[in-house]
Amino acid sequence: MAQSVKGTRDLFGNELEWFQRIEDTARRAFHRHGYSEIRTPILEEIEVFKRSVGESSDIVHKEMYDFKDKGDRHVAMRPENTAGVVRAVIQHQMLATSDPQLLYYIGPMFRYERMQAGRYRQFWQIGAESFQVSTPESEAESLVMLYDFLKELGLTQLTFSINSVGTPECRPAFHEAFRAFFKTREEQFCADCHRRIAENPLRVLDCKNERCQAALEGHPVLVDYLDEASRAHHERLKEILGALGIPFVENPRLVRGLDYYTRTAFEVLSSDLGAQSALLGGGRYDGLVKQLGGPQVAAFGWSIGLDRLAMLMQQLHGNAPRKPAPILIPLGASATLKAIQLARACWAQGLDLVLETRGANLKKALTTANRVGAPLALILGDGELEQGVVAVKDLAAGTQETWNLAEVPAKLSATRA
């Protein structure tokens, strides 16, 4: 039997209901804040990711889902969408004016990884990117949007971890201090950290090895090495988040797995997600647009894992709420013709109504109606047809009443409210 490709899966039923509910909630939040959707290709030239995410990152290093196409182009399935959005924004000259560009996306991403619960080769992200706004206020705006979106979904226990990773100008001073610190106790660090200290010293900070974390005790803190503007930026963001009541903690060891971040970096982890605890992350990336061939502009963004968010919703709230439609059961040929016309009148008014079209007997039809959770069964047989009525059975209560055919749409409409 044919099977879905490893690490990919079909979305349907209850899980998809959560996906849709989350997506709808996110879209409303984005639109409230003036963000516009952008849909970029799943395939990009691999260079787009190498030049943005960073050659040294694991994503490019070992997780890229890449291949050569028939034209011998080296392409990759996008592992994240910031690079693609930046490429599109440059390609379409969307930064020709100095106006802010506020964009969001929802779509599948691909990383070639070993499978685990909550970690897939095709997974979904919802994300926001804002260009040409550099202030801490703009970051707070984006974070408030994110926070209120999560709150609307009923997630109130989440705390943002934030840090500032500085700028390319002030980071060298930190690197120097940090390497000096590392040297005083380098024998206590793992092999990976020895590799990291050379390639990307910041990543030593979030090594998961307990011994390394212990060895980091008293390490130089990034925030102390920020230039004055970055420090003020960081302080102002914290001030605003505090004033808005958004729960956050400062985490001086928070660095992100992507190389392009500057100044603000943040993430949210959830212990309810098992080993794959990262739920969302983001930050400022003021250098990336230029790095990909565009103008020097400020940029800020985040993305959230839709699969993991749906998993969280399932754990916290159980199955997604859904409301099956009432079902209309005709009995006999003449009643069936009338039933189709009646259903059409209801559909024309935007009402949900499922038509039983199998010609099934009443027993079977009611069994099905009960199983799918229909709230009402409208029964239209020859007897009802003669009297111009339908029998309406409330499947939860077991009670039954009679409606005139003409008043069915209005009555259905009333029960839906």
Added chain:
RNA sequence: GCGGAUGUAGCUCAGUUGGUUAGAGUACUGGAUUGUGAUUCCAGGUGUCGCCGGUUCAAAUCCGGUCAUCCGCCCCA
């Protein structure tokens, strides 16, 4: 990429030191009831025992490979 497990009915799972005809619950189908579901009673399919190969008189069981899933690490969403 590294390490460790699991795979039997649609679903959740039993299945003894290898033994002849493979099980339970649930779900499903039909009937008790040809116009009344969900409750009850009766009857009944539930199947490539993941796949391929090997050992054996004999494999769901042991061995190898493979595919898929799960857990830990790495990393991330």
